[in-house]
Amino acid sequence: MNKTIPSRKKHSVLPAPTIRRFPLYLSFLKSLKGKENVYVSAPDIAKTLRIDSTQITKDFSFIKVAGKTKVGYEINKLVQNIEKFLGYRDPKKAFIIGIGNLGTALIKYNQFSQEGLEIIAGFDIDTEKVGTRVISTKIYHIKNFKKRFNETPVEIGIITTPSEQAQIIADTIIECGIKAIWNFSASPISAPGTVIVENTSIDSGLAMIKWKLNAGRPLIYK
């Protein structure tokens, strides 16, 4: 007896895959700008994006945008709703730690500001980098993270240090009170349940490609 109650706390009503698809829809919808069409149908989107059309209508239904039978969805309204959902007009501030190849690329990526992400400072351990700027973003020494954080609290910490440092950095910034961590290192980091963690593993993408390339010619293990 004392069986656990079968229904557990759902993290959300929205499937995570749905959330991850929204930026893709948005990108496609924006590519339709300039075209004369006012409406776009789910089957049309499905064709280019290679996503099942009923999946698309389902995803759209989550953000309460209704389509018109025989016509489709109003492009502008769809764009507006998705942007609203993704919080494009609700900017979040971020610090980025590790100003190497990837860190620099992320700071320079000019799309983030339109997506509601503001990288307001960078941190590194390399004294050659400390004091410089990437575009307009100042780079500070990692030892000054806490001080800077207290002066200007941010919600998101982006980690682009080598994998070996990622967990230590994470622990440090969690202690400072960061709310969310976007980790690009190959090592997934662990954090208390109260901290939001998103691991973006580029290497996982490579693993997938290489596996597909070799599929049909299975490797033998011994």
Added chain:
Amino acid sequence: MNKTIPSRKKHSVLPAPTIRRFPLYLSFLKSLKGKENVYVSAPDIAKTLRIDSTQITKDFSFIKVAGKTKVGYEINKLVQNIEKFLGYRDPKKAFIIGIGNLGTALIKYNQFSQEGLEIIAGFDIDTEKVGTRVISTKIYHIKNFKKRFNETPVEIGIITTPSEQAQIIADTIIECGIKAIWNFSASPISAPGTVIVENTSIDSGLAMIKWKLNAGRPLIYK
């Protein structure tokens, strides 16, 4: 009548999420190097990676590596097997198109060579970039792609151009005979079923973080 046969062609015996987890395991296992332990148990890995331990044993069973009851898995053997599975000793050549912020970062990423990916040339439309090198990688004009490809065929094409160009580039390199496309642009690209496509959407990661940050305070749509 004439109902479709219920069982459809399975793409593989390995779940895609499993494949994507292997690089994470590998990263964790390598962080154990230098430690005196020879074995590591699934519950131990589970603790740091926050992945269910039975999931881990299942994933490992796919690559035919057996653990020892009460002891765990031999770290070295595990590393070897995963690397073998991921084809680290089976390098694939790649061209990268779009030598901007991200393209440059990818070329400079020194881990890829150890993971069995060789980016042997870059392509751009910007004449300022054509003729330069990123580290030792030569940058050619995109119009010379076919020529270069015929001279030195590669299996993978990495797309890091702006989203608007991604599909056109994809069409071009597919026509040349590329086998797999790794697309980093925000627009998922479509390709014939014979071409392997992996869309790595960094923006999807941001969408997830921002949504989680706002969860509990649901946005109202009107």
Added chain:
DNA sequence: AATCAATAAAGAAATTTTTCTTTAAAAGAA
């Protein structure tokens, strides 16, 4: 006006993936 065709929407079914449960093995302790 009647019919046809395309589509959204809702729900059912199938599939995939994760989590839970049970079993057995084996190391270490008593």
Added chain:
DNA sequence: TTCTTTTAAAGAAAAATTTCTTTATTGATT
């Protein structure tokens, strides 16, 4: 030795996600 505990492994169950099916609406066509 015997008992306890930890763990892998296999299978069952549950949960999540995708795909299929049906229905109804509506614009276009005859």
